[in-house]
Amino acid sequence: MTAITIAIADDHPLFREGVSRSLSEIEDFVVVGEGASADDAATLAASHRPDVLLLDLSMPGGGIDAISEILARSPQTKVLMLTASEEVESLVAALRRGAAGYVVKDVGSRGLAEAIRMVAGGSRYISSSMRAKAEKSLLDRPASMTRRETEVIELVAEGLSNKHIARRLDLQEKTIKHHMTEILSKLGASNRTEAAVRWREGA
Numbered sequence: 001m002t003a004i005t006i007a008i009a010d011d012h013p014l015f016r017e018g019v020s021r022s023l024s025e026i027e028d029f030v031v032v033g034e035g036a037s038a039d040d041a042a043t044l045a046a047s048h049r050p051d052v053l054l055l056d057l058s059m060p061g062g063g064i065d066a067i068s069e070i071l072a073r074s075p076q077t078k079v080l081m082l083t084a085s086e087e088v089e090s091l092v093a094a095l096r097r098g099a100a101g102y103v104v105k106d107v108g109s110r111g112l113a114e115a116i117r118m119v120a121g122g123s124r125y126i127s128s129s130m131r132a133k134a135e136k137s138l139l140d141r142p143a144s145m146t147r148r149e150t151e152v153i154e155l156v157a158e159g160l161s162n163k164h165i166a167r168r169l170d171l172q173e174k175t176i177k178h179h180m181t182e183i184l185s186k187l188g189a190s191n192r193t194e195a196a197v198r199w200r201e202g203a
Helices: 013-024 038-048 063-073 088-097 109-120 128-138 147-157 162-169 173-187 192-200
Strands: 004-009 029-035 052-055 078-083 101-104
Touching: 004 013, 004 038, 004 109, 013 029, 013 109, 029 038, 038 052, 038 063, 052 063, 052 109, 063 078, 063 088, 078 088, 078 109, 088 101, 088 147, 101 109, 101 128, 147 162, 147 173, 147 192, 162 173, 173 192
Parallel strands: 004 029, 004 052, 052 078, 078 101
Antiparallel strands: none
């Protein structure tokens, strides 16, 4: 049985330690590190490259803002949000940044273990209480947007130029320009600033 490695980033020590202890008791789970901030989460990703990183939404540095840095440092890591927030805006923002799942903190140990196994296996997991909200909100997302176009528009929304996006994604600048042409068309935007705004607002 191949173990699933897990890191946990949450600024509430008692909760974090409880989750760590609970997961460590599961035979095929190995907790490789813990942290309390967005910076800690990025460091955990870089140093341990866990299969799954449990990430709190409300902590120093912001959980959602940490997702891009985590995935940049460890692309194979699956980010699973573990939060008290049931706001659909937070859910959609996390998924668009690249989170593989979203779990509300009222989940039990079995439910959390199921979520971890699902995202580690390449599936998306959303708490049942949030699923209907997610499906409704994500209907607004352009269905034809490719994965690469999604990566590009996310970086545009972060303020990066085509040149810097090309470096980040290891692509030619002319390729980024081609993606931008497609993105502008799909979002019905006239320029990159408008495209970024529409993307963030749900197109």
